[in-house]
Amino acid sequence: MKSFSEQNFSGRKALVRVDFNAPLKNGIISDDTRIRAALPTIQKILDDGGSVILMSHLGRPHKDIAKNPEKTLADFSLKPVAAHLSTLLGTGVLFATDEDAAAKAADLKPGQVLLLENLRYHTEEEKGDAAFAEKLSKLGDVYVNDAFGTAHRAHASTAVIADYFGADQKTFGTVMEGEVKAARQVMEGAEKPFTAIIGGAKVSDKILIIENLLERATDIIIGGGMAYTFFKAQGGHIGTSLCEDDRLDAARDLLKKAEAKGVCIHLPSDSIIADAFSNDASVSAARNTEIPEGWMGLDIGPLATDMFRKVISQSKTILWNGPMGVFEMDKFQNGTKCIAEAVAEATEAGAFSLVGGGDSVAAVNKFKLADKVSYVSTGGGALLEFFEGKELPGIKAITQ
Numbered sequence: 001m002k003s004f005s006e007q008n009f010s011g012r013k014a015l016v017r018v019d020f021n022a023p024l025k026n027g028i029i030s031d032d033t034r035i036r037a038a039l040p041t042i043q044k045i046l047d048d049g050g051s052v053i054l055m056s057h058l059g060r061p062h063k064d065i066a067k068n069p070e071k072t073l074a075d076f077s078l079k080p081v082a083a084h085l086s087t088l089l090g091t092g093v094l095f096a097t098d099e100d101a102a103a104k105a106a107d108l109k110p111g112q113v114l115l116l117e118n119l120r121y122h123t124e125e126e127k128g129d130a131a132f133a134e135k136l137s138k139l140g141d142v143y144v145n146d147a148f149g150t151a152h153r154a155h156a157s158t159a160v161i162a163d164y165f166g167a168d169q170k171t172f173g174t175v176m177e178g179e180v181k182a183a184r185q186v187m188e189g190a191e192k193p194f195t196a197i198i199g200g201a202k203v204s205d206k207i208l209i210i211e212n213l214l215e216r217a218t219d220i221i222i223g224g225g226m227a228y229t230f231f232k233a234q235g236g237h238i239g240t241s242l243c244e245d246d247r248l249d250a251a252r253d254l255l256k257k258a259e260a261k262g263v264c265i266h267l268p269s270d271s272i273i274a275d276a277f278s279n280d281a282s283v284s285a286a287r288n289t290e291i292p293e294g295w296m297g298l299d300i301g302p303l304a305t306d307m308f309r310k311v312i313s314q315s316k317t318i319l320w321n322g323p324m325g326v327f328e329m330d331k332f333q334n335g336t337k338c339i340a341e342a343v344a345e346a347t348e349a350g351a352f353s354l355v356g357g358g359d360s361v362a363a364v365n366k367f368k369l370a371d372k373v374s375y376v377s378t379g380g381g382a383l384l385e386f387f388e389g390k391e392l393p394g395i396k397a398i399t400q
Contacts (some may be wrong), residue, residue, distance in 0.1 A: 001167075001398060004177050005146075009050030009194045013108055015140025016041060016173060017157050019378070020056035020081050020098060020115075021148040027080040034149070034378060035085060041173035042089065042113065051108045054138050055157050056081075056147070057120040073121060077273030079215050082115045089113065093187070097124075102157045105139040125156045130163075137164035146173025148180070151394030152382040162397035177377075180395060182375040186337050186354050190317040192218050197312070197339060199224035200359065203247045208388040209321070210254055214263050219315070221266045221308050223300050223324035223335065227288065230255070230267055236289030239273065239299040266311055270301030272325070279329040299325030300335035310344040318353040320360050321384070327363055336363050344372035356383040 018038045023030045038054075045052050047269035061076040079095050086093040094114040096104045101116055108114055116139075119125040124132035133156040137143065143149070143165045150158045162170050172180065186194075196217045198206050203226045213220060222230065225242035232238050233251040258265045271288050273295040274281035285301045286292065300308070312318060320343055340363055347353045355364050356377035364370045377383050386392060 001171065004044070004171055004174055007048075007171055008233045009045040009048040009142070011061065011110060012050045013051050013053060013105065013140040013143050014045045014142050014144050015053045015055065015136070015161075016045070017147045017150075017161075018054050018056050018173075019149040019175075020054070020085075021058055021149070022079060022081065024058065024080060029080065031083050032084060032088070033361070035081065035191040036088065037175050037378060038146055039088060041144065044045055044174070045144075046091075046111055046113070049110050051110050052113045053105050053108065054085075054113065054115045055119055055136065056115075057125065057150070057157075058118045059120070061118065061120055062123065065067075076118050076120070078115060078118050085113070085115065105319070119155075119157050126153075127156070128154045128160045129156050130160055133160035137161050141169070143170040144173045145170070145394055145398055146175045148176045148377075148379045148382055148395070150382065151379070151392040152177075152385040152390070154393035156383070159393035159397040161324070172398055176394075176398075178375070179379055179383070180378055182354050183383065184378065185352060186317060187216060187321050187387065190216060191352070192317065193315045194317040195219040195221060195311055195315040195319075197221045197223070197308075197318065197320040197322070197343075199226070199324050199336075200357075201242060203229045203244055203251055206322070207247075207250055207254070209384060211257070212387060212389045213319075214254075214257055214261050217263060217319075219266060220258065221311060223268055223304070223323055223339070225297075226322075227268055227300075228297060231288045234289075237291060237293075238288065238297065239291035239293055239295040241271075241273075241291060241295075266308065267299040268304030268324075268335075269307065270298030270303045272299040272301055272335070274298050274331070277326075279331050281331070283331055297325075298329070299327075299332035305335055305338045308339060309333050309342040313345050313349070315346055316351050318343055318346060318351055320353065320355045321357040321387070323359045323363055325361075327359075327366070332367065333366075337367050337373040340364050340367045340369050344369045345362070345375050356380075 010342035082095040084094045196219045228238045229253045230242040233248040325332045327333040353373040
């Protein structure tokens, strides 16, 4: 398959699946990161002399309306995104409803951009309906998938639609291409020592990724709420810290597997603890096997921070998925901030670093370090499934 930069879109209508699922309230977009990410793909097609038909989803209209009857389909319209995109591109962006999409696509001239209405207005989209996919495919001459964030979904516009284009008529866009390249570099071509930093609340959310990383990583750092399940599994006293009691055996099993494979799992030796889940709570520090009753761990402590920084500094490849604590609260942000700084320093020293997952991305953005790491993924669930070793439908549809 040709790289995106090698493609020539002159005189072609490119049907581009983007991820414009941006936070939108009362017609105002509060974070346009995903929209900006698609600009290079759009601009390349226009510069080649082609035209662009964009399709995306926004939220889950029918499910969200069922939960909140005050909402209407209009709250999920992509029309405000068309206006915002027009400003970013510096050119007009046409908008199509379901009724006039075919006509507007047929009339599209080279250099023009058309955005379709929210695909999830149609239940056929999430069902991966072939007839709906075929109908969409007829709007363009070539299919470009640039929505890595939905690559793990076998939806009509993300996977099924590719069946209606020949091998030379479908390709990745710049976002998808960059995401796949970075993810494969970590999972298939990682220079060692390879350190995976896994955080977040629950062991259950990360079991599969940790098991898959045991085949590749030399070191796995575990932080966040999930760490306390490991400590309780080993007989430690964790106070009222977050714990999945039904995952204690799984935690013990992961530690045994790591030892058998020679992979070093680094658990935080201490925590910043609080007497309430609040930024106004009283705080202290404690060993993670000796947290008093009535107290909970909300961030890694200074001993753990120093130990983790040392491991990261010696790494050649780094994957970071999940924060070290409740970094949204100022009192409990230091551990995550220090890890972000350590990853940035290791990157500057020559390591390849990939940061992925909503909270990890939010952390490097909060601490203004996004441009100090090798790659920041916006993939979320898609990236997780990739690192779990699963085949992503959106990738398979283009490469098969």
